[in-house]
Amino acid sequence: MMRSCSCGLRRIFPKQMAFAFVFTSAFLFLQLARGVQPPPGQSVTVAWSPGTDPGIAGYVLYYGTTNGSYTTNINVGTNTSAVISGLVSGQTNYFAIAAYNTLSMQGSLSTALPYIVPGTLSVSSALPGTINFPVGPGHSYTVEASTNLITWTNVYQTSTESSNVWVSYQDPQAGSYSHRFYRLILH
Numbered sequence: 001m002m003r004s005c006s007c008g009l010r011r012i013f014p015k016q017m018a019f020a021f022v023f024t025s026a027f028l029f030l031q032l033a034r035g036v037q038p039p040p041g042q043s044v045t046v047a048w049s050p051g052t053d054p055g056i057a058g059y060v061l062y063y064g065t066t067n068g069s070y071t072t073n074i075n076v077g078t079n080t081s082a083v084i085s086g087l088v089s090g091q092t093n094y095f096a097i098a099a100y101n102t103l104s105m106q107g108s109l110s111t112a113l114p115y116i117v118p119g120t121l122s123v124s125s126a127l128p129g130t131i132n133f134p135v136g137p138g139h140s141y142t143v144e145a146s147t148n149l150i151t152w153t154n155v156y157q158t159s160t161e162s163s164n165v166w167v168s169y170q171d172p173q174a175g176s177y178s179h180r181f182y183r184l185i186l187h
Helices: none
Strands: 018-022 027-032 041-048 058-064 072-077 081-088 092-100 113-116 130-135 141-146 153-157 165-170 181-186
Touching: 041 058, 041 092, 058 081, 072 081, 081 092, 130 141
Parallel strands: none
Antiparallel strands: 018 027, 027 041, 041 081, 058 072, 058 092, 092 113, 130 165, 141 153, 141 181
16 A cells, blocks of 8 residues: 655755745645746646655646646656646646555545646726736735826835735726726736
8 A cells, every 4th residue: 555655845946936835745846937928828847855655656746727626647757846838827726746656556645735827917897996916925016007008107016925825906096097007017
């Protein structure tokens, strides 16, 4: 019988932004493929420290947009990282890993890791001037507004974020203009 992976922490400090999330039995690090104007499908690198159980022959990475219901799995063999492409900005993805032995018997899945793909800005039609966007750890964000798409004014700035969450901002000046445009700047 295969036991759960008891993986230790491995230090990964890439130049791009990095997130460290704790699984029940493993540590995962996520790194967003960087860019101020995100591509239609973003990528994330998921990496974990190898398990200490000598019976581990490899790993399977599971992910999907519903927690506990993974639509995709990748057998990464003995690799301890995988690049996941085609992620949609603003969508939450859930990642989990499982180790397997030489008989291809898998251990239990780790606890799911939720990850909101940054790179989208939505304006609420129900509450004019309400702007929502996902943020990533290690970065700050500036919301700029314009009435002519030429001159931009800073209307809101986050502090350096420590988690991967949605942020909401209500522009108190939104009702003063017949139209107002917004853009999001990643720092």
